[in-house]
Amino acid sequence: MVRAAVLHGVGEPVRIEEIELFPTGPGQVRVKVAASGVCHSDLSLADGTLDQAFPVVLGHEGSGTVVEVGEGVTHVAQGDPVLLIWAPPCGECWFCEHAEPHLCVKAMDAARVPYARLADGTEVLPGLGTATFAEETVVPAAGVVKLPRGAALAEAALLGCAVTTGTGAVWNTARVAAGSSTAVIGLGGVGLSAVQGARVADASVIIAVDPDPDKRKLALALGATDALEPAPDLGKRVRALTGGRGVDHAFECVGRAATIRTAWGLTRRGGMTTVVGVGGKDDKAEFSALELFHFARTLTGCVYGSTDPARDVPRLLEHVAAGRVDLGALVTARIGLDGVNDAFAAMREGRGARSLVVPASA
Ligand code: APR
Numbered sequence: 001m002v003r004a005a006v007l008h009g010v011g012e013p014v015r016i017e018e019i020e021l022f023p024t025g026p027g028q029v030r031v032k033v034a035a036s037g038v039c040h041s042d043l044s045l046a047d048g049t050l051d052q053a054f055p056v057v058l059g060h061e062g063s064g065t066v067v068e069v070g071e072g073v074t075h076v077a078q079g080d081p082v083l084l085i086w087a088p089p090c091g092e093c094w095f096c097e098h099a100e101p102h103l104c105v106k107a108m109d110a111a112r113v114p115y116a117r118l119a120d121g122t123e124v125l126p127g128l129g130t131a132t133f134a135e136e137t138v139v140p141a142a143g144v145v146k147l148p149r150g151a152a153l154a155e156a157a158l159l160g161c162a163v164t165t166g167t168g169a170v171w172n173t174a175r176v177a178a179g180s181s182t183a184v185i186g187l188g189g190v191g192l193s194a195v196q197g198a199r200v201a202d203a204s205v206i207i208a209v210d211p212d213p214d215k216r217k218l219a220l221a222l223g224a225t226d227a228l229e230p231a232p233d234l235g236k237r238v239r240a241l242t243g244g245r246g247v248d249h250a251f252e253c254v255g256r257a258a259t260i261r262t263a264w265g266l267t268r269r270g271g272m273t274t275v276v277g278v279g280g281k282d283d284k285a286e287f288s289a290l291e292l293f294h295f296a297r298t299l300t301g302c303v304y305g306s307t308d309p310a311r312d313v314p315r316l317l318e319h320v321a322a323g324r325v326d327l328g329a330l331v332t333a334r335i336g337l338d339g340v341n342d343a344f345a346a347m348r349e350g351r352g353a354r355s356l357v358v359p360a361s362a
């Protein structure tokens, strides 16, 4: 039995319960979780913004140590430090074969299959296939990437979602060129990672936007050149910083139609707006036929920073080791499993950047 933060229904608090993980099957890996970031997508799955069946153990931004490998697993062994990948590419589908592994048709397969049971025998689903709000989890082999032994294992958890998504949006999806002007809307773990990605890409202007002054301060420390409130004069202020044009690239890192419109409005004619946030299916953004023509902007979605984990995880680890990407600065709280409800509450109010759940601590 292992302790896990179990969610039984939309809007309920998670409860710490003992669950029994199913035996590690062929092609699976059992991992002792070192740490798990709390991502806004966990909150969106918990509050019904995104669809989720119950009961479930959420958590999809995790790192840990391999406890056991199933038959046929050779790329990791017991004792290896690993990063968990919530959308592991199968390597064989049309998207994987056409260099779009982040759109793999099988990436979400594990999330649909129960992986454990509660004390009363009820089967439990693994949130996004990873279920890292627990002491241990069982995941598909493709969902673990070996980490170097020297890396700070707990902080490396952030590479599982926020950092890969935020930097990947800049490097892979938008392909920001050196000297570009950028704006990042929403400075949670994802947005602050986009800011860092823009700095590494040598963007000349990085405008960080968030209502929370602490996060704007953090963004400036992480490389933003300007930090602004989402006030009514935001567009005017952004144009003043960009030769009257607007930014070459805007990144929406909130997950709402309203902030997609904001990001779009900050983008210059012919520029690109990248939607990194994940919003609800009924939250509609409107564009007039004329403005689509007139502004000639590109509006693109972005899944998991268009990442190919095999390529991007080693690249990110190099940036972290060289001090170009700061993981520690993103962590504003370290909590036990029993702190997940408080972390969700803080996130709802926009307080704090990343909360890091360390299951061994409580
Ligand atoms: N303008 C700018 N920022 C805003 C606004 C707004 N109108 N409203 C909220 N924000 C800020 C919040 O203050 C917060 O700092 O957006 C930030 C969102 O951060 P988190 O809640 O920590 O979310 P994060 O985990 O970073 O994820 C961002 O990416 O992966 C998706 O589902 C995820 O949609 C979510 C998005």
Ligand code: ZN
Pocket (backbone or CB within 6 Å): 039, 040, 041, 042, 060, 061, 161, 162
């Ligand atoms: Zn996430």
Ligand code: ZN
Pocket (backbone or CB within 6 Å): 089, 090, 091, 092, 093, 094, 095, 096, 101, 103, 104, 105, 106, 107
């Ligand atoms: Zn695939």
